Amino acid sequence: MSSTLIRVENVTTAFGNNIVHDHVSCTVRHNEIYALLGGSGSGKSTLMREMILLEHPNSGTIEIFGHDLSTITPQEAFELRRSWGVLFQSGALYSSLTVGENIALLYKEYTTLSPNLIDELIRLKINLVGLPPHAAFLYPSELSGGMIKRAALARALALDPKLLFLDEPTSGLDPLSARQFDELILQLRDLLGLTVVMVTHDLDTIHHIVDRFVLLGDKKAIAEGTVEEVLNVDHPIVDYFFQKGSYGITR
Amino acid sequence: MQNIACASIEIIDKAGKTHIVCSGAWTIESLGALSGQFEHFHPTHELIWDLGAITAIDTAGVALWQNINESFQKQGYNPTIIHAKEEYIHLYNLLYSSPSNALTPPPLPSRLYRIGKAAYETYSGILAFIAFLGEAFILLFHTLRHPHLIRYRSIGAHILETGAKALPIIAISAFLIGVVVAYQSVVQLQKFGADIFIVDTIGISLTRELAPLITAIVVAGRSGSAFTAQIGTMKMTQEIDAMKTMGFDPFIFLVWPRVIALMIVMPLLIFFADMIGIFGGMVIAATQSHLSFSEFTHRLQGALALKHYLIGIIKGPFFAFLIAFVGTHRGFQVSMNTESIGQYTTKSVVNAIFLVIACDALFSVLLTELKL
Numbered sequence: 001m002s003s004t005l006i007r008v009e010n011v012t013t014a015f016g017n018n019i020v021h022d023h024v025s026c027t028v029r030h031n032e033i034y035a036l037l038g039g040s041g042s043g044k045s046t047l048m049r050e051m052i053l054l055e056h057p058n059s060g061t062i063e064i065f066g067h068d069l070s071t072i073t074p075q076e077a078f079e080l081r082r083s084w085g086v087l088f089q090s091g092a093l094y095s096s097l098t099v100g101e102n103i104a105l106l107y108k109e110y111t112t113l114s115p116n117l118i119d120e121l122i123r124l125k126i127n128l129v130g131l132p133p134h135a136a137f138l139y140p141s142e143l144s145g146g147m148i149k150r151a152a153l154a155r156a157l158a159l160d161p162k163l164l165f166l167d168e169p170t171s172g173l174d175p176l177s178a179r180q181f182d183e184l185i186l187q188l189r190d191l192l193g194l195t196v197v198m199v200t201h202d203l204d205t206i207h208h209i210v211d212r213f214v215l216l217g218d219k220k221a222i223a224e225g226t227v228e229e230v231l232n233v234d235h236p237i238v239d240y241f242f243q244k245g246s247y248g249i250t251r
Numbered sequence: 252m253q254n255i256a257c258a259s260i261e262i263i264d265k266a267g268k269t270h271i272v273c274s275g276a277w278t279i280e281s282l283g284a285l286s287g288q289f290e291h292f293h294p295t296h297e298l299i300w301d302l303g304a305i306t307a308i309d310t311a312g313v314a315l316w317q318n319i320n321e322s323f324q325k326q327g328y329n330p331t332i333i334h335a336k337e338e339y340i341h342l343y344n345l346l347y348s349s350p351s352n353a354l355t356p357p358p359l360p361s362r363l364y365r366i367g368k369a370a371y372e373t374y375s376g377i378l379a380f381i382a383f384l385g386e387a388f389i390l391l392f393h394t395l396r397h398p399h400l401i402r403y404r405s406i407g408a409h410i411l412e413t414g415a416k417a418l419p420i421i422a423i424s425a426f427l428i429g430v431v432v433a434y435q436s437v438v439q440l441q442k443f444g445a446d447i448f449i450v451d452t453i454g455i456s457l458t459r460e461l462a463p464l465i466t467a468i469v470v471a472g473r474s475g476s477a478f479t480a481q482i483g484t485m486k487m488t489q490e491i492d493a494m495k496t497m498g499f500d501p502f503i504f505l506v507w508p509r510v511i512a513l514m515i516v517m518p519l520l521i522f523f524a525d526m527i528g529i530f531g532g533m534v535i536a537a538t539q540s541h542l543s544f545s546e547f548t549h550r551l552q553g554a555l556a557l558k559h560y561l562i563g564i565i566k567g568p569f570f571a572f573l574i575a576f577v578g579t580h581r582g583f584q585v586s587m588n589t590e591s592i593g594q595y596t597t598k599s600v601v602n603a604i605f606l607v608i609a610c611d612a613l614f615s616v617l618l619t620e621l622k623l
Contacts, residue, residue: 001480095588095590096589097588098476111279111280111282111311112283112284112285113279113282113283113311116318117282117314117315117318118312120314120317120318121310121314122516123310124310124313124314124346124445126349127346128310128345134357137356137357138602139588140588141586143586158308159279160279160310160311161483187345190341191338191341191342191345192309192310192342202280239610
């Protein structure tokens with residue numbers, strides 16, 4: 001299918017004797033918000049790290065934009081890295097640079113835009129993610145947890161990537177900020193034509209903005225699809241995650 | 252991937268109006284050529300933006316368009332827009348919906364302010380160090396009254412780390428210092444036929460001044476920096492906070508074991524440096540002025556008074572105290588960013604070496620005045 005953007009097939013990962021993924025497969029389609037869901041230690045962050053070329057699976061293939069990550073050339077890898085933005089769980093802002101400089105770094109390295117326009121873009125991105133304008137001159141150590149998330153999102157969006165990876169974007173945010181963050185991601189997806197892949201535990205996020213997701217557990221991909229599709233799968237981990245019967249979805 | 256047409260602008264005058272026809276992909280990769288193009292364009296007619304031929308636009312494209320449009324508005328024109336697709340308008344509204352605040356950096360403080368600030372920081376830094384020492388000694392007396400709190404295992408581990416493992420580098424440094432001093436002295440002494448005084452020169456200068464100093468400098472670079480980095484990392488990962496909440500005092504668990512270990516180890520290291528340094532001198536004396544090892548040692552017994560050796564050894568704990576306290580104190584000052592750990596490690600070594608030299612000078616003056 002031409003609209004497939006990321007294809008993960010039979011990926012097996014092991015750290016020493018500890019098997020993390022045992023033939024995991026999933027697909028992310030163009031322009032959707034896709035989530036990797038699973039309990040602690042289910043390997044969802046590892047799967048994302050494999051997608052963004054930080055780690056390599058022991059076997060199996062991962063294809064992004066039609067490039068097989070195991071046979072990719074350094075030049076293709078470079079272009080691929082430029083075409084996505086990554087938001088790390090703890091922000092990973094460069095602590096020796098201000099928020100503005102963190103964003104400007106990408107423009108200065110990769111574009112020939114004029115300094116004026118770069119300033120304007122920094123202002124726009126900071127405004128876009130809901131930070132106050134003076135945040136551009138603050139260092140990451142002077143920001144609160146929620147502001148760091150937003151600043152890191154602004155940096156991830158700097159080069160207008162087509163693909164956005166978010167590692168637990170709403171963890172550590174208060175419920176209201178988390179919903180605002182969700183809303184923002186939804187808007188960006190619609191307006192910028194983004195494809196979003198996120199690791200999350202947040203069931204509200206899953207219900208409100210995620211189109212499709214994969215549930216990882218027991219080293220396998222237990223279920224994949226929309227919330228309705230996954231709820232139809234009969235598996236103890238699905239029951240555990242969505243607390244079937246107790247409260248919530250299947251009233 | 253399809254070939255993307257670069258962003259471009261064409262200006263067409265039509266029926267008394269200036270059409271600005273934009274085409275191509277207004278995306279970040281293809282904007283570079285465009286950004287300077289409008290600096291020298293001064294419109295003379297009513298302006299119309301024709302956005303119909305744009306194939307793609309992203310936030311950078313919108314920002315550039317906004318920049319150009321604003322410059323027209325400043326010149327008193329109010330361009331109309333035609334053929335804009337709905338998604339462009341949505342994107343524009345997303346970016347420019349809230350009132351725009353210009354990005355103005357906070358003003359730089361005046362020179363006088365900065366000098367004052369630096370002076371005040373130095374002053375408060377010294378006060379903080381004194382407070383640190385004070386707190387450390389309160390806890391030392393507390394531990395002395397409750398000896399079960401003394402961290403013997405930790406002290407042992409630090410003795411191994413800062414003492415035993417430092418032997419090779421101290422051996423090499425001391426040997427070379429012995430060689431250098433002997434070499435230079437032999438050349439001068441031979442002019443007077445006073446070769447034998449090489450023994451006095453080496454014996455006294457090494458044991459009294461050079462061995463303690465070189466040992467302290469090596470230890471400051473090796474262990475002082477390690478103390479700062481270790482404690483700084485623990486501060487950054489909130490381990491120190493965790494210790495405090497569990498009632499483990501950082502002074503008892505982290506500072507004093509390091510200080511005491513270094514104070515025990517330093518005199519031993521100086522003694523070791525004495526031996527190796529004198530041996531280095533002996534090698535040069537034997538090769539350059541044919542003074543055999545046995546003659547050298549025989550002469551050394553007469554030339555080297557015990558007091559010189561003891562003065563050198565006595566300095567050890569003082570130097571160790573300064574190095575360990577500066578190292579640990581700087582570690583606690585590390586703040587929550589990765590750069591500060593390097594900053595404070597550098598500061599720790601520089602301060603420690605300075606204090607060691609200052610302390611050595613003080614000893615030198617004091618002991619000479621005391622006729623020792």
